[in-house]
């Protein structure tokens with residue numbers, strides 16, 4: 001009897017609640033079912049089988065591939081207690097939240113009373129708060145974030161296997177799968193033909209991508225892009241993460257970071273050990289990967305520049321020299337805000353060539369002089385504002401001082417310098433920047449610094465830090481900050 005009751009509840013959960021088979025309800029649910037809890041019935045209410053399924057129908061519409069796992073069942077007398085989790089992908093609107101493509105799970109404990117072989121009474125406690133947290137969770141997670149409340153073991157497993165997810169993003173972007181799917185749903189054979197990939201390998205990649213929420217698969221084997229996967233398409237101007245996914249999973253970044261332990265033990269970057277040369281020389285020898293990294297920097301810079309420009313007024317400057325300015329995204333934003341100003345973009349010669357084209361495409365060819373060179377040697381003179389964004393963190397203190405002193409030599413007294421970086425917190429606290437700090441060590445012999453450490457470097461190079469302007473709109477937890485200094 002007790003086992004029969006548990007089996008009846010299992011059928012109810014799997015066939016009716018998760019799969020939505022209406023005919024099962026007629027068989028299993030009493031005509032006068034009494035509900036005692038749940039969002040649609042906060043007071044005890046008598047409902048029929050049809051109404052009993054309403055909340056679940058809403059969940060199935062929002063979480064298309066909804067499925068159930070029963071963890072525990074305890075039966076006593078005519079009651080069965082069940083602890084279960086529904087999981088699915090957020091593909092449809094749920095209580096006003098547009099589809100996020102996230103994999104979510106909903107934990108429920110319920111008690112069901114059975115009379116005459118049918119479900120007669122129902123109490124339930126659903127962790128709606130946990131579901132909301134999952135739908136709204138944002139943050140600097142490189143790997144899929146562990147579900148709230150996941151066990152320590154599960155959380156650490158997700159961290160350990162984070163690189164699986166990184167390379168799934170990289171391969172999805174590199175093969176242009178997101179772009180193909182942006183045109184509409186497609187099957188594995190169609191995508192294999194479009195990408196010249198092995199159909200078996202591609203199928204595995206797509207299902208892994210579905211598991212981390214980049215795509216979804218329907219019952220007919222067609223894959224569709226989720227909002228997460230859409231971030232890997234190339235069609236979003238400078239803002240797409242496609243190039244970031246490719247550049248960060250390509251050998252230049254991937255191989256040195258794979259030797260992180262060596263970097264920590266020896267206190268030295270591992271680029272030469274892993275690539276045979278430092279990162280910048282590696283990019284010069286592998287121009288396609290170097291160009292991809294430059295485009296990735298532009299994607300990140302688009303977000304950072306918007307945050308910086310929203311908080312920092314640089315319209316009083318007439319000639320702005322962006323040192324290590326890559327494709328000139330920030331410089332273009334500064335010049336858009338100050339239509340009578342002109343600019344100089346200074347970067348390695350092979351990067352400068354790409355920047356020239358990018359700035360011309362933005363109609364700035366007449367206002368920006370693009371100069372190729374080595375900032376460890378010299379920096380172009382003549383600016384009333386020099387900008388160093390994401391440059392000093394690439395270098396150790398000795399080289400960073402060398403760059404700052406070269407800027408000092410190029411500038412007149414009273415000239416401004418804006419160092420734009422994400423500072424480390426000055427007191428112990430978790431920060432995305434601690435992860436960046438390790439990356440800088442493993443790849444570049446660079447380092448992240450606190451505001452006090454930047455102030456000290458600036459002072460050693462002959463600059464006085466005048467003010468620091470934190471941004472308020474930066475993405476993925478990166479605390480972009482403008483450190484405005486004046487040459488003494």
Ligand SMILES: C[S@@+](CC[C@H](N)C(=O)[O-])C[C@H]1O[C@@H](n2cnc3c(N)ncnc32)[C@H](O)[C@@H]1O
Nearest residue numbers: 297301324325326347348351373374375389390
């Ligand atoms: C991390 S990126 C930052 C780019 C840009 N400022 C931004 O925020 O998007 C560092 C830049 O420094 C440039 N760079 C590296 N070594 C250089 C050198 N010796 N001389 C001039 N530029 C250099 C790189 O080409 C790259 O564009």
